[in-house]
Amino acid sequence: MAFSLAVPVYAADAPQDSIVVLFTNDVHCTADDGASYAAIAGYKAEMEAAYGADNVTLVDNGEAIQGGLLGTLSDGSWIVDIMNEVGYDLAIPSNHEFDFDVETFLDIVNNQAEYPYLSCNFMDLATDEPVLDAYQIVTYGDVCVTYVGIPTPATLSPAHFQDGNGNYIYGFCEGDQGQNLYDQVQDTVDAARAEGADYVWWPWPIWAWTPPPPPICPPR
Numbered sequence: 001m002a003f004s005l006a007v008p009v010y011a012a013d014a015p016q017d018s019i020v021v022l023f024t025n026d027v028h029c030t031a032d033d034g035a036s037y038a039a040i041a042g043y044k045a046e047m048e049a050a051y052g053a054d055n056v057t058l059v060d061n062g063e064a065i066q067g068g069l070l071g072t073l074s075d076g077s078w079i080v081d082i083m084n085e086v087g088y089d090l091a092i093p094s095n096h097e098f099d100f101d102v103e104t105f106l107d108i109v110n111n112q113a114e115y116p117y118l119s120c121n122f123m124d125l126a127t128d129e130p131v132l133d134a135y136q137i138v139t140y141g142d143v144c145v146t147y148v149g150i151p152t153p154a155t156l157s158p159a160h161f162q163d164g165n166g167n168y169i170y171g172f173c174e175g176d177q178g179q180n181l182y183d184q185v186q187d188t189v190d191a192a193r194a195e196g197a198d199y200v201w202w203p204w205p206i207w208a209w210t211p212p213p214p215p216i217c218p219p220r
Contacts, residue, residue, distance in 0.1 A: 019140045020047050021201065023059040028067025028096070029079050041086040055140050058087060059147065062094025065108070075100040076108060084114040090136060091117045092149040098160045102170060106131070118149030120188040121173040121181055131170065134188045137197055146192035148202040150185055 022044060030036055040058070047056045064083065065076030076097070083091070091113070097105050109117045109132065120134035135148040153174035161170040173180040189200050 017141050018051050018055060019143065019145065020051050020056045021059065022047065022056065023061055024064070025061040026063040027060070028063055029065065029071040030068065037082050037086050044087060057089045057138055057147075060088055060091040062092050062151065063096045064091070066096035066099045075104050077112060080108050080112050084112075088115045089138070090147050090149075091115055093117055093119055093122065093132075093151055095151075102160060118147060119151050120148055121153070121184045122149075122151055123171045123173060125169055125171050135192050135200075137192065137195060144196055144198045146189075146195075146197035146200045148185065148188050148192065148200060150181075150202050153181060 022040075024040060027037075044056060044058050060083065065071050065079040070078045070082075076099075093105065097117075116136055117132050118134065118136060119132045120130055122131045123129065124131050132149065135146050137144050137146045139145075151172055153172035158168075161168055163169050173184045185202070192200055
């Protein structure tokens, strides 16, 4: 289990208008070992007390709902209940979010999770449109930060995204040696900036198959 909390500002005397981004990665249903969800909730509360609740965002970078009994017995549902209670603000699906099949995951997204799942490159191949919201803009005072979801194509099992005849019905812009993915991400960033984003942040898994981009990209 890998767990991270990224906090851009650490100084005790940091100004109250600081933006704090916390993220978890590869939690895999942890409840008691390592950094548990209770610890995550406690740390988020500590940051909110220090910097203000409106200045703190908690993001999951994927691989949360599979990997332990709570996830296996509930097809991920119980873990999402816990994440709701912790107070996650955003989440990005990774390969294990789809382990219980795509429709089960989409039911969680649409009917259970109290936070949005984001992905600019999880595509419905029939419409060539993203299945989930590509990004979300969060306003911190007078600063607008856009969060873009980018699941890593190379880690995803093809069988999860085919129909009974082996035809692909979902994709992740994995073609053309990565160029399709890069183009999709750039189009999403451009759309977010056109909507008024001051900064764009794309959470990037620690096991990513390509070097991570800079976490925050200022306007051009």
